[in-house]
Amino acid sequence: MIKAVHLCKSFGDIKAVDDVNLHITKGEVVCIIGPSGSGKSTLIRCLHGLEIPDSGELYVNGKPIDFSGDTTKDLAHIGFVFQLFNLFPHKTVLENLTLGPVKAGGVPVKQAEQTALALLERVGLADKAGAYPSQLSGGQKQRVAIARALCQSPEVILFDEPTSALDPEMIGEVLNVMKELADEGMTLAVVTHEMGFARVVADRVIFVDGGKIIEEGTPEQIFDHPQSDRLKLFLSQVIHM
Amino acid sequence: MNAFQRILTPENLQFMLKGAGYSVLVAVFALAGGSILGLLSAMAKMGRHKIPKLIANVYVEVIRGTPMMLQILLFYLGGPVVTKALFHYVYTPNPILVGTIAVGINSGAYTTELFRSAIQSVDKGQWEAAQTIGLSRKQTLREIILPQAFKRILPPYINEFIVLLKDSSLLASIGAVELLHSADVLGAKFYNYLVPLLFATCMYLIMTLTISYFARKLERRLAASD
Numbered sequence: 102m103i104k105a106v107h108l109c110k111s112f113g114d115i116k117a118v119d120d121v122n123l124h125i126t127k128g129e130v131v132c133i134i135g136p137s138g139s140g141k142s143t144l145i146r147c148l149h150g151l152e153i154p155d156s157g158e159l160y161v162n163g164k165p166i167d168f169s170g171d172t173t174k175d176l177a178h179i180g181f182v183f184q185l186f187n188l189f190p191h192k193t194v195l196e197n198l199t200l201g202p203v204k205a206g207g208v209p210v211k212q213a214e215q216t217a218l219a220l221l222e223r224v225g226l227a228d229k230a231g232a233y234p235s236q237l238s239g240g241q242k243q244r245v246a247i248a249r250a251l252c253q254s255p256e257v258i259l260f261d262e263p264t265s266a267l268d269p270e271m272i273g274e275v276l277n278v279m280k281e282l283a284d285e286g287m288t289l290a291v292v293t294h295e296m297g298f299a300r301v302v303a304d305r306v307i308f309v310d311g312g313k314i315i316e317e318g319t320p321e322q323i324f325d326h327p328q329s330d331r332l333k334l335f336l337s338q339v340i341h342m
Numbered sequence: 343m344n345a346f347q348r349i350l351t352p353e354n355l356q357f358m359l360k361g362a363g364y365s366v367l368v369a370v371f372a373l374a375g376g377s378i379l380g381l382l383s384a385m386a387k388m389g390r391h392k393i394p395k396l397i398a399n400v401y402v403e404v405i406r407g408t409p410m411m412l413q414i415l416l417f418y419l420g421g422p423v424v425t426k427a428l429f430h431y432v433y434t435p436n437p438i439l440v441g442t443i444a445v446g447i448n449s450g451a452y453t454t455e456l457f458r459s460a461i462q463s464v465d466k467g468q469w470e471a472a473q474t475i476g477l478s479r480k481q482t483l484r485e486i487i488l489p490q491a492f493k494r495i496l497p498p499y500i501n502e503f504i505v506l507l508k509d510s511s512l513l514a515s516i517g518a519v520e521l522l523h524s525a526d527v528l529g530a531k532f533y534n535y536l537v538p539l540l541f542a543t544c545m546y547l548i549m550t551l552t553i554s555y556f557a558r559k560l561e562r563r564l565a566a567s568d
């Protein structure tokens with residue numbers, strides 16, 4: 102579905118992503134973990150053209166992505182959920198959801214609204230359609246952001262630390278929505294510090310450090326039988342398991 | 343007291359009110375034209391293309407680095423000289439028209455910076471979110487960025503209108519029939535400049551204070567919806 106080959110991205114001297122090969126297949130839930138500054142965000146942002154890789158190739162459904170041109174069409178069916186939600190503050194929840202399908206996808210407004218309302222229902226926020234983002238709690242904002250990503254009829258949704266900006270009591274509601282998506286067979290790639298979530302939901306866990314994939318495997322392999330010293334050190338520092 | 347009664351006849355009051363009306367018109371059209379120029383040159387400045395960027399930079403620097411009075415005179419007195427040299431065509435410029443164009447071009451240079459800073463103050467996550475839902479740069483600008491920038495721009499933008507209303511008085515020097523010029527005409531007619539100038543002072547104050555009053559009200563309304 103998404104395949105990255107020899108992906109590299111530097112900021113000045115810092116190699117944020119250093120020769121990464123990554124293949125996410127349909128229906129798979131991949132969690133990306135690693136210490137702060139290890140390049141997790143840069144990696145996942147490269148997969149949606151939010152960072153332009155310096156070198157390497159990206160394929161979506163076998164089609165190579167040309168970063169020198171306009172990538173929006175080719176990446177249209179990839180959803181992205183940000184740490185800080187990035188909802189549009191001057192638009193209602195419903196407008197946040199329908200904007201993409203109507204303006205970019207050419208879907209008629211009525212139809213887009215119907216889909217959007219159904220998706221709001223799915224994330225448990227049907228009653229907030231007319232609200233503005235500033236009137237929502239953090240957890241509600243992130244669930245709206247997930248619904249907005251779902252409006253793209255995505256084949257895969259990428260998450261960059263979707264719960265890191267939330268108060269502890271709101272983390273659960275967002276993770277639950279993500280777990281439901283996983284259970285329904287949606288393909289997910291999630292950068293996260295929620296090891297409990299990764300252990301339960303992930304099919305594959307990827308440990309990144311220094312811009313490189315150090316180790317990957319099933320949750321059992323990564324959490325219970327770590328091989329590399331760096332992963333062992335990292336896991337020992339993440340206490341809340 | 344006698345002078346006031348002698349000069350401020352209904353007929354002369356109407357004359358000055360008409361001048362004030364023209365001052366407002368000059369400010370409105372200059373602001374509108376200047377905004378279009380300002381938005382275009384702000385886009386050029388932030389864009390990737392070198393030549394439009396250069397043109398926009400030169401435009402802003404030249405206008406902001408020279409007196410407005412000079413720009414007005416250049417357009418008014420210089421225009422016919424240029425057309426004569428190029429096309430052997432001489433014309434008598436309409437002072438209010440040429441003056442409004444000059445003030446508009448001047449305003450555009452200042453609104454360039456207003457637009458640029460307001461657009462850049464919108465969180466870059468907004469651009470990114472728009473990109474991930476498939477919006478083009480143009481759509482993002484229209485749907486997401488400009489509406490948010492507009493809120494931030496409103497207070498300085500209204501201030502720019504007040505500045506233009508006052509600066510339109512510079513057109514008196516080329517004989518455009520705006521408020522200050524009307525006062526000047528009456529002053530010459532009655533050999534008394536004090537009374538018409540005081541009256542013009544009151545008119546300017548009434549206009550600028552009214553605008554700031556409503557601006558503050560609007561600002562509070564917008565802040566409430568955040």
Ligand SMILES: Nc1ncnc2c1ncn2[C@@H]1O[C@H](COP(=O)(O)OP(=O)(O)OP(=O)(O)O)[C@@H](O)[C@H]1O
Nearest residue numbers: 112115116117135136137138139140141142143144
């Ligand atoms: N826009 C940027 N400009 C310069 N350096 C950057 C930029 N974005 C990231 N970096 C650097 O690249 C490296 C990787 O950053 P990245 O944000 O991808 O890490 P991360 O694993 O997501 O960290 P965290 O867990 O703190 O979010 C870091 O050293 C960071 O300082």
Ligand SMILES: [Mg+2]
Nearest residue numbers: 141142143262
């Ligand atoms: Mg990060």
